[in-house]
Amino acid sequence: MNITPAAGHIGAVVTDIDLRDLDAEAVESLRTLIGEHLVLAFPGQGSMTDEEQVVFTSHFGGPYIHPVARAMGVTEFTSGRIIDDVDHPPFQDKWHTDVTWDPTPPTFGCLRMVDRPERGGDTIFSSTHAAYDALSDAMKSSLDGLTAWHTMGDETAFRSKAGDAVVDATLAIAPGAEHPVIAVHPVTGRKHINVNSEFTDHIVQMSRPESDAILDFLYAHCANPNFAMRWNWTVGDVVLWDERPTLHFAVADYYPRRREVVRVNVR
Numbered sequence: 001m002n003i004t005p006a007a008g009h010i011g012a013v014v015t016d017i018d019l020r021d022l023d024a025e026a027v028e029s030l031r032t033l034i035g036e037h038l039v040l041a042f043p044g045q046g047s048m049t050d051e052e053q054v055v056f057t058s059h060f061g062g063p064y065i066h067p068v069a070r071a072m073g074v075t076e077f078t079s080g081r082i083i084d085d086v087d088h089p090p091f092q093d094k095w096h097t098d099v100t101w102d103p104t105p106p107t108f109g110c111l112r113m114v115d116r117p118e119r120g121g122d123t124i125f126s127s128t129h130a131a132y133d134a135l136s137d138a139m140k141s142s143l144d145g146l147t148a149w150h151t152m153g154d155e156t157a158f159r160s161k162a163g164d165a166v167v168d169a170t171l172a173i174a175p176g177a178e179h180p181v182i183a184v185h186p187v188t189g190r191k192h193i194n195v196n197s198e199f200t201d202h203i204v205q206m207s208r209p210e211s212d213a214i215l216d217f218l219y220a221h222c223a224n225p226n227f228a229m230r231w232n233w234t235v236g237d238v239v240l241w242d243e244r245p246t247l248h249f250a251v252a253d254y255y256p257r258r259r260e261v262v263r264v265n266v267r
Contacts, residue, residue: 002014006229007229009127010127011037011039011040011125012037012041014040019238022056022059030240031059034108034242035187035188038129039125039231039239041239042237042239042240043234044234044237045112046236048112048238050262053079053110053264057265061107063266064077064106064265067101082263083259084252084254084258085259086256090255090259091157091160092249095198096199096247096248097196097199097247098265101150101177101199103177106267108242108267109248110239110240112238113237113260118257121233121250121251123231123239124228124230126247127227127246128193128222129192131221134224147179148194148204148215149204151201153198158170185245190245196247222247
């Protein structure tokens with residue numbers, strides 16, 4: 001493997017590797033790398049199939065089935081496709097961490113680019129480790145011990161993609177979840193900011209005005225480009241990231257042109 005850091009705080013590009021053919025040593029090396037860089041980009045994996053992507057991602061966690069899929073009766077762990085076009089407007093162009101409204105959300109995400117517009121459609125990742133480290137000691141102390149309630153957000157995108165009946169069924173099985181505002185990574189022990197503008201509703205221990213003020217600050221703080229990397233996709237690229245200490249933003253500047261990715265989550 002050849003490893004090249006992608007930015008100052010987050011990300012590395014890994015080349016000279018075939019993700020379909022990994023031995024135990026290679027898997028352990030990638031686990032070490034993802035712990036250090038949080039996001040790993042693997043260009044040129046164009047021959048990978050959906051099933052092979054599932055096998056690859058499973059090296060980093062167990063099966064995860066999205067609550068929406070669970071509400072639709074899905075029980076098999078498979079990949080999912082995110083297709084954006086004129087009939088299916090993009091909805092990932094907000095800073096978020098996947099499915100934080102699940103009490104046990106995914107721990108790793110993996111995307112593979114299948115159909116890329118001629119320009120645009122980058123994905124930006126931000127390190128919430130770096131964002132936490134940049135807070136003042138006073139702010140760190142004030143946030144310690146707080147929890148926040150996470151929900152599906154305004155539900156508009158979910159309802160447009162899956163329909164009202166499915167979303168209502170999803171809310172019945174996963175109405176929301178409470179998570180620490182500042183979380184500790186279970187492997188590295190590093191602290192990170194654990195809120196996002198898409199799914200975090202409010203800080204439990206504060207009044208709504210107080211919560212809104214603190215959350216708005218944290219959202220803007222985590223979106224600082226100094227903590228981020230930007231990946232310009234090519235068809236066949238695979239990106240693996242640690243969901244817990246990161247946010248991501250799928251830039252929708254290509255719309256209404258078509259973009260298709262295959263996503264696998266594990267936990």
